[in-house]
Amino acid sequence: MTTAHSSDSWTAAVRRRLDLGRLLPLGGAADGTWLAERAAVEELRRAAAEMPGAVLGTVRLSPVDPASAEEPSVPPPPSALPPGRLRIEAEFGERFTAMTDEPLPAVAERLRAVLYTRAAEGLGLRVSEIDLRVTALLGPASESPAGPAAPIELQTAVPEGEPGLTAASVPGVACLTRTLGSAVAGTPGHVRVELATAAGHRPLDVARAVRERVAAAVPGGPSVAVLITATAVGAPR
Template sequence: MTTAHGSDSWTAAVRRRLDLGRLLPLGGAADGTWLAEHAAAVELRRAAAEVPGTVLGAVRLSPADPDAAEESPVPPPPSALPPGRLRIEAEFGEEFTDMTDEPLPAVADRLRAVLFACATRRLGLRIAEIDLRVTALLERAAEPAGKAAPRHTEPTEPVELRAATPEGEAALTAASVPGVACLTRTLGTAVAGTPGHVRIELATAAGHRPLEVARAVRKRVAARVPGGPSVAVLITAVDVAVDVAP
């Protein structure tokens, strides 16, 4: 018989997993790393805010060609997407004032370039294409003298960051790598695995490229943990303050 408390815990765990979105392959197949879709969307929204006159709507990342998926050399996290190139689909609104404004295709091209740079250079995702859809033409609000009008984008609710206290050789080693803000336990525990393999769940710190942090974690854990296990990394959040407490 399931208790009410047990049911609530199970429901909360499922909700946290769904909040992460898809688990996206980060880097190439040999990198053994995945990034939560929600974390990627947050960074893409930050980048899109740099394009004047655009208001980013829904963002979704999915395999560009499911038939071209690659095989991961390490066991992936549960339900993670296989390594391969991704497609970004996003909706956006364009603010306008009069016919002298920049043509819509040119605005879309600029937004596409910004999103591509963020996804590939900032995060380390492999992007094959970006599909943008204009869903609204918005009247630009008047700007008071000396003040910029506030910008608004579709809200992205923060995922609860469940920091974990490092325990055990693998966890302590991973937590010591520069760029690791904290270990997290969104899927249950910060370190999970089977004989010969460990999965590390973590958040990366501001100013550090997630893919480089993950590579360093995998290399150090494999070298220091007895038996030299294979290592997979799941990044649940990026640009996190390093003083996050468990």
């Protein structure tokens, strides 16, 4: 018999998984790393917030061409997108003040450059297209077109076993997380590690280090996949 408590736990687990959004390929096919769309969007919002003149609204990341997707070098997390080029689709509002009269196309180009830099250089996403759509003209004190973003709730995990302890010790790993069930999951010859990265560390670089160290620490040298559920942990919000 299913109890109310177990039913609630299952519902909460499903909700946490859906909150991650798509699991986006980070880096190329050989990198064996995925990043939660929710974490990517939060990073893009942080970048856009530093740019005067524009306020980011709804953001979505998706494959540019699913038919040209690549085969990952390791078994991916459940429902993860295969490696390939990504598109950012975003809505934004232009903020007008008494001191600004910048043309809308110029604002859009600046925003496009900011989003690309944070996605490609700051995170490691292979972005090749950015589609922007202006949806609002905002005054100095107007809210974001998408409203305030909900904070990411981390389901942290205590490091256990050789893979978990090794991964948690890598510089740039803020903590292990357990959104998909456990921080470390494995099958014969393969290990998947779920984690959040710390502020000041590029997620793709952290994931590469985790994969290398875990593969070296676990007997048999398994293949290693990394799922990053949050980034810039410890940064001001």
